[in-house]
Amino acid sequence: xxxxxxxxxxxxxxxxxxxxxxxxxxxxxxxxxxxxxxxxxxxxxxxxxxxxxxxxxxxxxxxxxxxxxxxxxxxxxxxxxxxxxxxxxxxxxxxxxxxxxxxxxxxxxxxxxxxxxxxxxxxxxxxxxxxxxxxxxxxxxxxxxxxxxxxxxxxxxxxxxxxxxxxxxxxxxxxxxxxxxxxxxxxxxxxxxxxxxxxxxxxxxxxxxxxxxxxxxxxxxxxxxxxxxxxxxxxxxxxxxxxxxxxxxxxxxxxxxxxxxxxxxx
Amino acid sequence: xxxxxxxxxxxxxxxxxxxxxxxxxxxxxxxxxxxxxxxxxxxxxxxxxxxxxxxxxxxxxxxxxxxxxxxxxxxxxxxxxxxxxxxxxxxxxxxxxxxxxxxxxxxxxxxxxxxxxxxxxxxxxxxxxxxxxxxxxxxxxxxxxxxxxxxxxxxxxxxxxxxxxxxxxxxxxxxxxxxxxxxxxxxxxxxxxxxxxxxxxxxxxxxxxxxxxxxxxxxxxxxxxxxxxxxxxxxxxxxxxxxxxxxxxxxxxxxxxxxxxxxxxxxxxxxxxxxxxxxxxxxxxxxxxxxxxxxxxxxxxxxxxxxxxxxxxxxxxxxxxxxxxxxxxxxxxxxxxxxxxxxxxxxxxxxxxxx
Numbered sequence: 001x002x003x004x005x006x007x008x009x010x011x012x013x014x015x016x017x018x019x020x021x022x023x024x025x026x027x028x029x030x031x032x033x034x035x036x037x038x039x040x041x042x043x044x045x046x047x048x049x050x051x052x053x054x055x056x057x058x059x060x061x062x063x064x065x066x067x068x069x070x071x072x073x074x075x076x077x078x079x080x081x082x083x084x085x086x087x088x089x090x091x092x093x094x095x096x097x098x099x100x101x102x103x104x105x106x107x108x109x110x111x112x113x114x115x116x117x118x119x120x121x122x123x124x125x126x127x128x129x130x131x132x133x134x135x136x137x138x139x140x141x142x143x144x145x146x147x148x149x150x151x152x153x154x155x156x157x158x159x160x161x162x163x164x165x166x167x168x169x170x171x172x173x174x175x176x177x178x179x180x181x182x183x184x185x186x187x188x189x190x191x192x193x194x195x196x197x198x199x200x201x202x203x204x205x206x207x208x209x210x211x212x213x214x215x216x217x218x219x220x221x222x223x224x225x226x227x228x229x230x231x232x233x234x235x236x237x238x239x240x241x242x243x244x245x246x247x248x249x250x251x252x253x254x255x256x257x258x259x260x261x262x263x264x265x266x
Numbered sequence: 267x268x269x270x271x272x273x274x275x276x277x278x279x280x281x282x283x284x285x286x287x288x289x290x291x292x293x294x295x296x297x298x299x300x301x302x303x304x305x306x307x308x309x310x311x312x313x314x315x316x317x318x319x320x321x322x323x324x325x326x327x328x329x330x331x332x333x334x335x336x337x338x339x340x341x342x343x344x345x346x347x348x349x350x351x352x353x354x355x356x357x358x359x360x361x362x363x364x365x366x367x368x369x370x371x372x373x374x375x376x377x378x379x380x381x382x383x384x385x386x387x388x389x390x391x392x393x394x395x396x397x398x399x400x401x402x403x404x405x406x407x408x409x410x411x412x413x414x415x416x417x418x419x420x421x422x423x424x425x426x427x428x429x430x431x432x433x434x435x436x437x438x439x440x441x442x443x444x445x446x447x448x449x450x451x452x453x454x455x456x457x458x459x460x461x462x463x464x465x466x467x468x469x470x471x472x473x474x475x476x477x478x479x480x481x482x483x484x485x486x487x488x489x490x491x492x493x494x495x496x497x498x499x500x501x502x503x504x505x506x507x508x509x510x511x512x513x514x515x516x517x518x519x520x521x522x523x524x525x526x527x528x529x530x531x532x533x534x535x536x537x538x539x540x541x542x543x544x545x546x547x548x549x550x551x552x553x554x555x556x557x558x559x560x561x562x563x564x565x566x567x568x569x570x571x572x573x574x575x576x577x578x579x580x581x582x583x584x585x586x587x588x589x590x591x592x593x594x595x596x597x598x599x600x601x602x603x604x605x606x607x608x609x610x611x612x613x614x615x616x617x618x619x620x621x
Contacts, residue, residue, distance in 0.1 A: 164352055170344075171365050171417060
C-alpha cells in the first residue's frame with residue numbers, strides 16, 4: 001500500500017467517525033443529562049442520580065400519556081396487520097388490474113406529507129360526526145402504517161411458491177384450512193416483523209396524532225408540550241427509557257429477520 | 267381394462283394465445299400414461315386442468331362418465347406431485363405426509379399407522395422427524411409421492427417430477443416410480459420432456475406438438491408405426507424419401523423416388539400417381555448385391571463406431587441423402603468414400619406419410 005492510499009484511508013475513517021459522532025451525540029447527551037446536571041455549560045460530576053427516573057413514576061401525566069401511546073400502538077398493530085394481510089393477499093392472488101390502484105391508495109398516506117393526511121382525516125371525521133379520541137388516532141395511525149405492513153407481508157407472500165397453496169388444496173384442504181395450516185405458519189415471521197415496525201412507528205407519530213387527538217394525549221405529544229415550558233430531567237429520563245425500548249424492538253426485528261433468512265437460504 | 271378418465275375436445279387459451287388445441291384422449295385404470303412434449307407445449311396445462319387448478323376454455327373432462335369441469339380441486343379424487351415438490355416447509359416429513367388425512371379428521375392413531383406404512387413403501391421410514399429442507403432432492407420427491415399416495419387417489423398427476431434431479435438420481439427415481447406404480451396400482455399421469463424417460467416408464471405416451479397431440483400409443487406403436495413425419499423423426503432417426511406411385515397390383519405398389527424405383531407391400535388402395543413421403547429407419551436400409559429391386563447410391567462418408575458403422579450415402583445426382591446404420595464394421599472396412607453400392611429397404615418396417 002502506498003503512502004497516499006494510507007493517507008486517504010485515515011481521512012475517510014476520520015470523516016466517518018465525525019459523521020457518526022454528529023448523528024449520535026445528541027442521543028448520548030440526552031441519556032447523559034438524564035443522570036448528571038450541568039451548570040453554565042460545565043458538567044457537575046458529583047450530581048449523578050437516578051432521581052429523574054424515580055420521579056417519573058410520580059409524573060402521572062407522562063405515565064398516562066405513555067399508556068395511551070402503548071394502547072394506540074397495540075390496537076394499530078392489530079388493525080394494520082389484519083388489514084395489511086388481507087390487502088397483500090388480495091394483491092398477490094388477484095389478476096384484476098384494479099389492484100395497482102389499490103396499492104397506490106395504500107401507499108398514498110405514507111408518501112403524502114403527514115400534515116395532509118392528518119388534516120384530511122380531521123375534516124372527514126368532522127363530516128361524519130365522529131368525535132376525536134384515541135380511537136380516531138388509531139384509525140389515523142393504521143392508515144399511515146398500512147403501507148409498510150402491506151409491503152412487508154406482500155414481499156413474503158411473493159417468496160412463497162404458488163404450488164404451496166395449490167398442494168394444500170390438492171390434498172383436500174378448504175380455504176381456511178390451507179390458510180391456517182400452511183399459509184399462516186409460513187408468513188408468521190413477516191407478520192411479527194410488520195407488527196413490531198408498525199408499533200415503533202405508531203409510538204413516535206406526532207403530526208397526524210396532533211390533528212386527531214381529543215382530550216387525551218399521547219406520549220410524544222406530552223413530551224412536546226412539556227418542552228415548551230422548559231426542560232426537565234424527567235423528559236430526559238423518559239426519552240432514555242423509550243430509546244432503550246425501541247432499540248430492543250429493533251434488535252428483535254433484526255434478529256428475527258436474520259434468523260428467517262438463514263432458514264430460506266438452505 | 268376399464269376407462270377412468272377422458273378429455274373430450276379440450277382447448278385452452280389465455281387471451282388470444284392458444285395453449286391447447288382440441289385435445290382428446292382416454293386413460294385406462296392403472297395405466298402409466300405419459301404426456302411428452304417440449305417446454306411451453308402446454309403439457310403442464312393438461313394436468314393442471316385435470317387436477318382442477320385451471321379450467322378448460324372449451325371441451326369436457328370426464329371422470330367415470332361424469333363431467334367434472336366445475337368440480338373444485340379438493341373434491342377431485344386426484345393428487346398431484348409438483349415439479350418443485352411443494353412440501354410444506356413448516357412441517358416435518360411425518361406431518362407433510364399425514365396432512366391429507368389430518369384434513370379429513372381421521373384419528374391420530376390411524377394417521378400414524380398409515381403414515382408409517384406409506385413412508386415404508388417409499389423407503390423413508392427413518393426420516394419422519396426430518397424437515398423438508400434437510401432432505402435431498404430425491405428424498406423430497408419421495409415425500410411428495412408418499413403425501414399423494416396416502417390419500418388413496420384414483421389418479422396421481424406427476425408434473426415433471428424428475429425435472430430438477432441430476433442424471434444419476436433421475437435414473438434411480440425412474441426405476442422407483444415404475445416399481446411403485448405396479449405395487450400400489452394407481453393410475454399415473456406423468457409429464458416429461460425426456461423421450462427416453464417416457465419410453466422407459468410408460469404404458470402409453472401422448473406426444474404433444476404445436477398445442478396438439480401428434481399421436482397417442484404405446485412406446486412400440488410410436489416407434490414402429492409413426493403417423494406423421496414429425497413422429498417419425500421424434501424417436502430416433504428416420505430417412506424421409508419423396509416418392510410417387512408408378513403402378514400397383516393386388517399385393518404391392520411400385521414407387522419412383524429420388525434414389526430409384528422400389529416396391530412396397532400394399533395395405534390400402536392408393537390413387538395413381540399419388541405423391542407421398544416414405545419413412546425408413548437407418549437400420550432398416552440393407553446393403554445388397556445388385557438386383558432388380560436394389561438402388562444404386564454413392565458413399566459420402568463412413569463413420570466407424572466400433573463393431574458397427576454408419577454410412578451416409580447420396581443418390582446418383584447427389585441431391586438427396588440417406589443414412590444407413592448398424593452396418594457391420596467388417597463390411598464397411600472394405601468400402602471407401604465415393605464408391606457405388608446397392609441398397610434395399612426393409613419395406614415391412616417403412617411408413618407412408620401422405621400429409
